[in-house]
Amino acid sequence: MMWVAQFCKIPALFFVMHELKTMTSRARQLVIALLARKNMIFAGVSNAVRDDMQKSLWCIPKDRVITLYNMIDIDHTEPALLSREAARNALNINADEVVFGNIARLAPNKDQASLINAFAAIKKDCPKEKLIILGDGELESALKEQIAALKLQQDIILTGFIPNAFRYMKAFDCFVLSSIQEAFGRVLIEAMIAKLPIIATRVNGIPEVVGDVGILIPAKDVNSFAAAMKENYFLDNAQREKIGENAYARVTNYFSIPAFQQQFWNVELLKRLKD
Numbered sequence: 001m002m003w004v005a006q007f008c009k010i011p012a013l014f015f016v017m018h019e020l021k022t023m024t025s026r027a028r029q030l031v032i033a034l035l036a037r038k039n040m041i042f043a044g045v046s047n048a049v050r051d052d053m054q055k056s057l058w059c060i061p062k063d064r065v066i067t068l069y070n071m072i073d074i075d076h077t078e079p080a081l082l083s084r085e086a087a088r089n090a091l092n093i094n095a096d097e098v099v100f101g102n103i104a105r106l107a108p109n110k111d112q113a114s115l116i117n118a119f120a121a122i123k124k125d126c127p128k129e130k131l132i133i134l135g136d137g138e139l140e141s142a143l144k145e146q147i148a149a150l151k152l153q154q155d156i157i158l159t160g161f162i163p164n165a166f167r168y169m170k171a172f173d174c175f176v177l178s179s180i181q182e183a184f185g186r187v188l189i190e191a192m193i194a195k196l197p198i199i200a201t202r203v204n205g206i207p208e209v210v211g212d213v214g215i216l217i218p219a220k221d222v223n224s225f226a227a228a229m230k231e232n233y234f235l236d237n238a239q240r241e242k243i244g245e246n247a248y249a250r251v252t253n254y255f256s257i258p259a260f261q262q263q264f265w266n267v268e269l270l271k272r273l274k275d
Helices: 002-006 026-035 047-056 074-080 084-090 112-122 140-149 165-171 186-193 206-210 222-233 237-254 257-265 268-274
Strands: 012-017 040-044 065-067 098-103 129-134 156-160 174-177 198-201 215-217
Touching: 040 047, 047 065, 074 165, 074 186, 084 165, 098 112, 098 165, 098 222, 112 129, 112 140, 112 222, 129 165, 140 156, 165 186, 174 186, 174 222, 186 198, 186 206, 186 237, 198 206, 198 222, 206 215, 215 222, 237 257
Parallel strands: 012 040, 040 065, 098 129, 098 174, 129 156, 174 198, 198 215
Antiparallel strands: none
16 A cells, blocks of 8 residues: 555555554564655554654654544444443343443453452442443453452453443443553443443543543552542432533544544645645
């Protein structure tokens, strides 16, 4: 594709990176240095990814390494969500339980271990709380052992892999993301479509996604996570609804298809195509 772009006079949007540390390979850097032309644009899905790319792509002017946020089709995603009652029935959750939900791979960079410890820390003060983690991965056995050691097998549920797990978002009262590294966090905008309060770690691209509609805490900070979860536990329905509406407005304004289109055509080199 880079070969073709060399002979085109129109801007060529190239390399949309969805992860961090994707441009650290010396071989990849050399290929880009040899083939890159002025009509090429490199994009990351968050400022965090863009900044990471700018450090690695020393041969590319910084104004051609840009941010294009991920988008989501709200009109497709929202109707696919199960109702609160249907989602809770499917996950065997009682109507009166306050549910913290996490959807992620069970992997070191998702750090569900800290989330579990935070949940355990407030269980005495929040007796109706429940933690549901949807996903599978290499740490499943270790997390099950941790849960058993805390004697919380009835309160923390690991569902394993569930296809289209986002459909169960409305079973939750709050979405929690404990990642120690996250380029963007698409699951966060899915939670916003479900109008959920969000607690997430302040790492990489997450603050850009969450903005001011959720609570951000330091990664691996169990005490801060526990305090945020306890605060959320005692919210009333009106407070949850207001937070959820703000989250929905944010995903609409920043991460919807129309928002992406506007962002795309505001790229200086691409304005020429539109004009």
